[in-house]
Amino acid sequence: MNTENDALLGTDERPRGFREVLRRNVRWQLPPVLLIGAIIAWIDRSNLGVAAPFLQDDLGISPSTMGVILGSYAFVLIFMHPFAAWLVDKLGDPRLLFFGSAIAWFVFTSATALARGAVSLFTLRFLLAVGEAPQASCALKATSQWFPRRERALAIGTYEVGSEFGGAIAVPLVTALIAGLGWRGSFVVTGLMGLVFAFFWLSFYRTPRKHAKVTVGELQHIEDGGGHVTDTAAQRAVRWLDLFRYRTVWGLIIVMFCRTSTIFFFITWYPTYLVDERGFSLLELGLYGAIPGLVAIAGDLLGGWFSDYLVRRGTSPTLARKAPIMAGLLAGTVIAPAALVSSPAAALVLLSVASAGVAFCTGALYSLPLEVAPTPGNAVSLSGLMRAGGLVGGAVVPILIGFVYEAAGSFVLPLVLVGGILAVVVVVLLVVVGRAEPLPLKGAVALSRPQ
Incomplete structure (x- = not known):
């Protein structure tokens, strides 16, 4: 009889040794690779926020203009995420698209070293966003192909750690590079990471049916558990535009809006907040600035594990996914009182709790499009719409913070605003988002009832 661990490993015979586990369970080699890609992508996304306090004077950029530049990245992704997700679903195999995406990270991150002012910096961030758009969709597509339902949240949570770890390591890494090479040199070094990853991914990834080392037992384990091993036209029966007719889709978009607003505060204005509002030096920023991102790693992994644990214990998928979110x-929401405490240490603790909390919901949240999509071939497209809608918050909030901070001379109101936005998600999750089950295949769905 299989134990629960045997079921997770997808084999009836207990393997001996770590190498044997990986040999018989090829799918678990995928999350660490996706993790590396996510770390590099998020370092490239975060490096400008870290470098901003040091390059603004050099390039003559005001706080409000820097807010526009930082927010422009999210604005581009609003439009590019749905297209990239649709393209991933259309192609079926994310291998070549992810390769091209990583090449773009290298080119446009490295080229940021050549920026001479606000216009050139804006243009390069615009192009970087275009290049990075496929990363999340390719990772989710690969996960949907390789993992059964009850392992998805942990798999997703594992590689989504890259968003926290990449953002966290960007602070000490980029500050160290700035100290040694200047801010221009820091972009060259971080850009080269994308080039290395691109060719590694090209040699590594194959779909389950094309992978030379996947066993029959593992393939059956994936298929029997709901893995999207095949990708046919019938599985793309719903046009991605028709997804807007489902109330649950709109609810997920709003949830993503709230969550992404907080994430983009940490990506964009968090280093400036520590330096300008809390008086951190460059050394202190490097030593302590990474703490919220590092504790978020634990939240990410724990949240993904907990959601899958609930599924394996027989909890309804709806509760198993919604409760961690x-x-x-x-x-x-404790990001709001972080603005009101007088102690920099207390503020850092509250910001760390907020960061870990937002990360805790990651695996469950990104599992939902795989649960509720009308067909398997629409799952990544749905996630693209979620990310795009969520990035409206990522685009608007950094700009709003820049203007409010410039006008008020303080980060108190911006942080209270971000905390209030997060509070909205509770009502939306309960009232607007429906059950974690495939949405009905209908030409039109009434928005008046939670589908």
Whole structure:
């Protein structure tokens, strides 16, 4: 009889040794690779926010203009995420698209070293966003192909750690590079990471049916558990535009809006907040600035494990996915009182709790499009719409923070605003988002009832 661990490993015979586990369970080699890609992508996304306090004077850029530049990245992704997700679903195999995406990271991150002012910096961030758009969709597509339902949240949570770890390591890494090479040299070094990853991914990834080392037992384990091993026209029966007719889709978009607003504060204005509002030096920024991102790693992994654990224990998929999301984002609201405490250490603790809370919901949240999509071939497209809608918050909030901070001379109102946005997610999750099950295949769905 199989134990629960045997089921997770997809084999009836217990393997001996770590290498044997990986040999018989090829799918678990994928999350670490996706993790590396996510780390590099998020370092490239975060490096400008870290470098901003040091390049603004050099390039003559005001806080409000820098807010526009930082927010422009998210504006581009609003339009590019749905297209990239649709393209991934259309192609079926994410191998070549992910390769091209990583090449773009290298080119446009490295070229940022050549920026001479606001216009050139804006243009390069615009192009970087275009190049990075496929990363999340390719990772989710690969996960949907390689993992059964009850392992998805942990797999997703594992590689989504890259968003926290990449953002966290960007602070000490980029500050160290700035100290040694200047801010221009820091972009060259971080850009080269994308080039290395691109060719590694090209040699590594194959779909389950094309992978030379996948066993029959593992393939059956994936298929029997709901893995999207095949990708046919019938599985793309719903046009991606028709997804807007489902109330649950709109609810997920709003949830993503709330969550992404907080994430983009940490990506964009968090280093400036520590330096300008809390008086951190460059050394202190490098030593302590990474703490919220590092504790978020634990939240990410724990949240993904907990959601899958609930599924394996027989909890309804709806509760197993919604409970971690609600708990995590409620914890994130403590970002508001972080603005009101007088102690920099207390503020850093509260910001760390908020960061870990937002991360706790990651695996469950990104599992939902795989649960509720009308067909398997629409799952990544749905996630693209979620990310695009969520990035409206990522685009608007950094700009709003820049203008409010410039006018008020303080980060108190911006942080209270971000905390209030997170509080909205509780009502939306309960009232607007429906059950974690495939949405009905209909030409039109009434928005008046939670589908």
